[in-house]
Amino acid sequence: MVDVLVIGGGNAALCAALMAREAGASVMLLESAPREWRGGNSQHTRNLRCMHDAPQDVLIDAYPEEEYWQDLLKVTGGITNEPLARLAIRESSTCRDWMRKHGVHFQPPLSGALHVARTNAFFMGGGKALVNAYFRSAQALGVQVRYNAPVDAIELDGDRFVAARIGDERIEARSCVLAAGGFESNREWLREAWGQINGEWVADNFLIRGTRFNMGVLLKYMIDAGADSIGDPSQSHCVAIDARAPQYDGGICTRVDCVSLGVMLNRNAERFYDEGEDFWPKRYAIWGRLVAHQPGQIGYSIIDSKAIGRFMPPVFPGTKANTLGELARAMDLDEAKFIDTIQTYNAACRVGKFDHAVLDDCHTEGLTPAKTHWAQPIDKPPFYAFALRPGITFTYLGLKVNENSAVHFGGKPSPNLYVAGEMMAGNVLGKGYTAGVGMAIGTAFGRIAGTQAAQAALKLKEASHAVA
Structure with missing residues (x-):
């Protein structure tokens, strides 16, 4: 019998497996994907949001705990567990040396990166390199790794983990860490969560930025088995991505980062939110x-030539036109309405000193919705448009935990079952997102869960030896 069973193959699972092994436990990791697709959504990440009180290696200036907390509080609208959030924040300040020990490298800060060199540490080679480094280290330490191993059931004795099942196969362990991701690849569950608008399923127009293997099988099993859950199933890390992106695994390269430099229109050629x-x-x-709440779940980011060079170049080039009318026709939008919307916006712009690196004084007046920063007329041809659809990275419905990352049943923590990563991120992320916080949560609670699982397993092993 193995001491610690880790179910999942992404960042949180690997952190748990490594910590458990370092604590002296025997460890088996079960990854549902084949080897070439290992790593879950972590293979698509690129950075970790880190607290620091002074410049540290690849991080400039300071990003103290309180500022980090306020940033998280703002994006979540207060739907977060403060003690658990602060735990993840504090853990983010001390994990990088441990990560380096397991082969993760960080790149030097990049200039002109809109504050992220202060708040976020970037992985050399991105998330795929991080995942590969962790798998190499895990196997070097003796962690057993199995691929194509989708666990579909958990055997429980009350609130105690007994075994995991892969079909008819039964795998016992003294403790277990669940880190198998959310349900973003389960279209039926997304349909149920998002419902219909005008008789059409909203989720049918979603693209999945992350792995196709996160079907939420274990999450659903645990909720049905009585584990305490937390979060709104319709809340997720949901980015507007290029409508031409693949159905699955588009990752970061499908992002279009020019929204704040222009205007965003819906299918009716109307603005619907403050881009700045x-x-x-x-x-x-x-x-x-x-x-997702717009007609047909599609939007259009419109910029002019002044914006070119001010944002990360997208993988797919935008639709280009020399006139606004030509651009509207190319995007199949009502030409008269499109031109009127742009001209009305242009007339409302009050341009001061434009600076995309600060919250500048370029804004609109008398316009609803307003654009509060970086508002410049869209008047310099050629003009560009990008069609965007909702891209789901991971879902926020998860299992409730405490500071030890234990799964709860009726408010009581399990003595040997833990959860980390996307399966519990909803404790911290009730809604919203800020760059790199998902990796901070996964790293913090993955490390905690692995340590706790090892302690529980070794304690149980000692007790059984004493009886024997």
Whole structure:
């Protein structure tokens, strides 16, 4: 019998497996995906949001706990567990040396990156390199890794973990960490969560930025088995991504980062939200949900030539036109309405000193919705448009935990069953998102869960030896 069973193959699962092994436990990790698709959504990540009180290696200036907390409080609208959130924040300040020990490298800060060099540490080679480094370290330490191993049931004795099942196969362990992701790839569950608008299923127009293997099987099983849950099933890390992106695994490269530099229109050629509300790293993840509530779940980011060079070049080039009318026709939008919306916006712009690196004084007056920063007339051809659809990264419905990352049943923590990563992120993320916080949550609670699972398993092993 193995001491600790870890179910999942992403960042949180790997952190748990490594910590459990370092604590002296024997560890088996079950990854539902084949080896070439291992790593869950973590393979698509690129950075970790880190608290620090002074410059540290790849992080400039300071990003203290209180500022981090206020940023999280703002994006979640207060729907967060403060003690657990602060725990993740504090853990983010001390994990990088441990990550380096397991082969993760960080890249030097990039210039002109809109504050992220202060708040976020970027992985050299991105999330795929991080996942590969962790798997190499895990196997070097003796962690047993199995691929194509989708667990579909958990055997419980009350609130105690007994075994996991893969079909007819039964795998016993003294303790277990669940880190198998959310349900973003389960279209039926997304349909149920989002419902219909005008007789059409909202979720049918969603693209999945992350892995196709996160079907929520274990999450649903645990909720049905009586585990305490937390979160709204319709809340998720939901980004407006290029409508031409693939159905699954588009990852970060499908993002279009020019929304704050222009205007965003719906299918009726109408604006529907303040594009300049805040810095893009703090606001990019609200736009998927905003677009999801628009007709046909589609939006159009419109910019002119002044914006070119001010945002990360997208993988797919935008639709280009020399006149606004030509651009409207190319996007199949009502030409007269499109031109009127742009001209009305242009007339409302009060341009001061434009600076995309600060909350500048370029804003609109007498316009609803307002654009509060970076408002410049769209008047310099050629003009560009990007069609955007909601891109789901991961869902926020999860299992309720405490500071030890224990699964709860009727308010009581399990003595040997823990959960980390997307399966519990809803404790911290009730809604909204800010760049790199998902990896902070996964790393913090993955490490905690692995440590706690090892302690529980070794304690049980000692007790059984004493009896013997």
